[in-house]
Amino acid sequence: MTRHALSTRLWHWVNAAAIIVLFMSGLTISNAHRYLYWGDYGFDPKDAWLSVIRFPGWATIPQHYDLAIARDWHSTAAWPFGVGLLVIWAAMLANGHFRRNLTTRLHDWTPGAVMTSLRAQAGGAERSYSPMQRILYGLMFGVLLPLMLFTGLAISPGFQAAAPWLLDGLGGRQSARSLHFLAAWAIFGFVVVHVVLALANWRLILAMVTGSTPSPLPEGAHADG
């Protein structure tokens, strides 16, 4: 595996901080109206497709219910998240990270390819991006993170005048809000798996900080040397 580029490492940690703040302040915003709808409008709980639990204080920013402060944190952290996503996409396209590590071919999506990569991952033998990693990281960069950005923009009443097609494409404002909520939890699920797997091989975390190669020894080095 090659070293992580500086752009990758910087983005990774800035984005990690941003999505923690966005997620936790987002739970406060969810508490303000705990019902999700499809379509353009929705205000009556009878019309909701989902009645969301009230998220407890330990999971929210701030820890007591304060919608105004939660919105301040949310719309502030949206800047590093949104700008960061544009920057990392540009960097990945320019430095070949996308083409090298995130593109998949049709045969990568077969159950066999995914199972093989899961077994290799468990054995710690993986040296390059496996089909499973390509698929998961590809879904993050190609689908979920952009979906968060675009649904977030679409919910803003001031942004709709700039891009009315965005609301139409997402099926209306309340649909965009529902998708924003669902994508947030999909990203949460990814982060849980990602953190557990990284903790299982802590050198991966070191590599994301220093950029050093995550294999215990560089190729050609001697175990005793």
Added chain:
Amino acid sequence: MVDLPRRSLLAGIAALGASACSKITDSGAAQSLFDAAEDGHRTLHRALAGKQALVPEYSRAERSPTFRGNGTVTIADPFYQDQLAKGFSEWKLEVRGLVDNRLSLSMADVRALPQRTQITRHDCVEGWSAIGEWQGPQLAALLDAAKVRPEARFIIFRCADVLYGRDYYESIDMVDAYHPQTIIAHTLNAEPLPEKNGAPLRMRIERQLGYKHAKYVKAIEAVASFDDIGQGKGGFWEDVGNYQWYAGI
């Protein structure tokens, strides 16, 4: 490490983040950062959309079956209740402040002005939306008739409702004041405005959240600054709850 108790780890990270955030929130530096982020969103929205870009308008079939009332939904004041019963025959809308031609309009005067009808979506800061048909004169027409002076930078809306012992008010800048969809509505779904939705007159500030759409409007005031009005943050919820003045996010 894989079998590390996941729940307590996440709770630990969450607690760390939340307590750090609450400490940062109390500092003035955080408020400046929040303000910069808010200004950035406003600048981005206006740069991408242009100052006059319209929000989507809907067909009658796309309206929500009812229109939720929120915040103040009834006014105890005897004069208001008397006027509500009489169809607001003695209600006056004043246009004042930094104007050369102060106006005092009856409801008949308001209805006699050129009207704009629009079916738009109302987004509350809490997250819900409703769609209704509004009719009324454009604010721009009133401001032109009152001859707003060049030093005016904001328009204040003075309201008849009182929340937590304070008069409700709101403010917008001249970009939103002269936006074509900024109207003073006197009907909702082709009926006179119901009390819960702000009878007899309410603002429609279509590119911002619901709390900007002042209800029960008594007066429209042109000012150079809102520093000396209320607590100086430009609106009731801005003063009371520290909500963002630019509610387009």
